[in-house]
Amino acid sequence: MALNLSNIKKAYFDKLFLVQNDTTATATTTSVSSNNSTPPSKIKPRVLLLDKYTTPIISMCYTQSELLANNIILIELLQNYHDLSSMKHLDCIIYIKPCQESVNDLRQELHNPHYGQYKLFLNNCIHKNQLESIAEADEYEVITKVIEIFQDYQIVNDNLYLVDTISSKQDVNPVLSESEKLISLLLALKKNPIIRYESNSIDLKRLSSELLYQINSNSNNNLFDDLNRYSDSPPLLLLLDRKNDPITPLITPWTYQSMIHEFLTIEKNIVHMTSDESSTNSNNSGNKNSQIIVSDENDPFYKESMYLNYGDLTDKFQKYVEKYKSETKQSSIDNLKTTNLSELKKILTKFPEFKKFSTNVLTHLNLISEIDKQITIQDLWDIGELQQAIACGLDNQQNLKERVLLVLNNTTNSNKRVSTINKIKLILLYSYRYNTPNDVSLFLQKLNDPTLTQPLPSSSQIQLIKRFKTLFGSNSIIDQQKLQNQNQNQGLTNIFANKKIDLNNLFNRNNPSHTVSDNIYLQYTPRLNEILAGLINPQPQSHQDGSLGLATLVPDKVKQQYGVHASDESVQDIIIYIKGGVTYEESRLIYELSESNKRINLIIGGDGILNSEMWLQKLYSMVTKFSDEPGHSHRASEDSHINRQTQLRDIL
Structure with a gap:
């Protein structure tokens, strides 16, 4: 069974909003066949009650049009129960997180129900005492169904999910809350996995232990029984700590979805653009702000382009525009003069489709124009290439040092003043790769020069540069091995020095002399790549765990099904979770x-x-937190470096 989050989204939409002819309620994650459902036209209008936890889940998964098509005519927040209008002629779907806060709001609503019948859906497992308290509050017996589904997370793409950090008022254990959300994901995927986590992370050790406890405990309720019955090998839940790879988020990305998020920020699949950013849209010239929805679900161009590099993206968009011009020309006003009624009808019926086409072209024009603008303003053709060279060791250290100094002195070929933030990123990348405090001190001196840098760096930024190597340098075995290999190969990989690069050909995959690896802006691969390579093509277990820096926990049911050597099995299904952000x-x-x-x-x-x-x-924030710790403000002894690093890891 493929790990596809869109399939889960579709299954839960059917379960939530399609009225089933069979009225039996069961707590299951199985997709409901539309053949057994009542057509939407025969369903009477309904109200959807959400809480603050399920609202973003619904908004990211389903459009307003989809809800309206299934006769959801009103959406309200359960926490506003005291302000709801009484509409007894309407039935209600309640979809909430089974936390005490939402259960209390539900009890208040049941004491004075505003609607006819209620179907209660819970996005995670509910405790027995909570269920009993709901039953006691339902004195009017308006609840007709109580169904657990497992959707305590947000689905971003087919392969990307988000565990939201919204906390309940009653949450006293964030690790428990985090683990419950991951348990919800595992139950939705129908996977009972082996757990592997980075052994140098205290946070992951706590999280993995809680996950193991919950899986073994829920097995007593049969929730994790037989989930792997169709799998020849056990699935794997891989827990990683962002602090073990602080570099990937710092490097400028060069693919469409990543660039949108880097320059404009995607929040719950929505991009907020100011009037300046969306000035290419003449219809929005009077608006101060506009919202653009970026979703691969309803935008074919975005779905096909989201992973394309910038060069391929611009080529594809140009063809997209040409297609639009061609199709609209065929249906122009002049063609309406035809005397053929069937042709006229065909043209007129396509007008709404062309309007949608036009809007989509304009949307991506705005996005790509803003990306292009930021690349130019920030001089990212030069800065991005230097970032890649530092991170991947594409030049020797002395040359890289001189190139960083050129940027700090504002004496690059473009003669543009580089932003303070981009200068800081370069220094952080350099300090992470090379253990040369004198170089970093020189960089800081340049960075603090008001004639070279505006605005000057803040105290937090300066402290981060000074402590970055101590906080994050060579945190993992993989990083140590990678840096060692790159340093050994530096003489062979120094192929870019003193060569002028043709930017027009960098992204041209149609050029037979260029391959993906020839793209200077896509040389860097995240640390995750090395970890997955070790898991997909494993070495003997004793060597593998040591080389990857992973510890292993195996749930009881997995041991029973696959034996005590379950963790030695080749892996096919991998669920990755990065604590600290993906x-x-x-x-x-x-x-x-x-x-x-x-x-x-x-x-x-x-x-x-x-x-x-x-x-x-x-x-x-990490640096500030560390600085505020008692006893850590004055440490000058070089001999205390190792102890200090250990203490920092414990704090983080």
């Missing part, structure tokens, strides 16, 4: 790995979707 570039990596190896099923998610600005803000 990037769209890692989602692209998952997509490309899945496309190149159909035997492997991969999905990825995290507790946030990062761009460089978001990640830098998190880094500033």
Whole structure:
């Protein structure tokens, strides 16, 4: 069974909104066949009651048109129960998270029900005492169904999910809340996995232990029984810590979805653009802000282009525009003068379709124009190439140092003043790769020069640069091995030095002399790639866990099904969770790995979707938190470096 989040989304839409002819309620995740459902035209209008946890889930998964097509005419928040209008002629679908906060609101609504009959859907497992309290409050017996479905997460793409960090007022254990959301995902996917986590992360050790406990506990309720019965090998839940790869979010991305998020920010599949950014849209010239929905579900061009690099994207968009011009020309006003009524009818029926086509072209024109504008303003053709060279060791250290100094001195070929943030990113990348404090001190001196840098870096930014190597340098075995290999091969890979690069050909995949690996802007691959390579093509177990830095936990049911050596099995289904945030570039990596190896099923998610600005803000907070810890403000002894790094890891 493929790991496809869109299939889950479709199954739960049917379960929530299609009226079944069979009225038996069962707590199951099985998709409901539309053949057993009542046609929407025969369903009377209904109200949908949500809480603050399920509202973003519904808004990201389903459009207003889809809800209206299934006679959902009104959507309200359950927490506003005291302000609801009484409409007894309407039935109600309640979809909430079974936390105490929402259960209390539901009890209040049941004491004074505003609607006719209620169907209660819960997006995760409900405790017995909560169910009993709901039953006690239902004195009018208006609830006709109570159904658990497992959707305590947000679906972004087919292969990308988001575990939201919204916390309940009653949450006292964030690890428990986080694990419950991941349990919900596992139950939706019908997977009982082996758990592997990075052994140097205290946060992941706590999370994995809680997950193992919940899986084994829920097995007593038969929730995880026989979930792997159709699998020859056990699935794998891979838990990673963002702090072990602080580099990936800092590097400028060059593929469509990633660039939109980097320059404009995607929030719940919505991009907010100001009037300046959307000025190419003449219809919006009077609006201060506009919203653009970017979803692969309802936008074929976006679905086909989201993983394309910038060069391929612009080529594809140009062809898209030409197609639009061609089709609209065929249906122009002049063609309406035809005397053939059937042809006239055909042209007129296509007008709404052309309007949609036109809007979509304009949407992507606005997005691509803003991306192009940011690339030019930030001088990213030069800065992005230097980022790749530093991260991948494409030049020797002395040359890279001189190139960074050129940027800090504003003496690059473009003669543009590089932004403070982009200068900071370059210094962080350099300090992570090379253990040369003197170079970093020189960079800081240049960065703090008001004649070279405006605005000057803040105290948090300066502290981050000073402590970045201590906080994150060589945190993992994989990073140490990767840097060692790159340093050994530096003489062989120094092929870009003193060569002028033709930017027009960098992205041209149609050029037979260029391959994907020739693209200077896509040289870097996230650390996740090395980890997955080790899991998909494993070494003997004792060597594998040591080389990947992973610890393993095996649930009881998995041991019973696959034996005590279950973790030695080859892996086919991998569910990845990155604590601290995932990037769209890692989602692209998952997509490309899945496309190149159909035997492997991969999905990825995290507790946030990062761009460089978001990640830098998190880094500033980490440094500030560390600085505020008692006893850590004055440490000058070089001998205390190792102990200090260990203490930092414990804090983080």
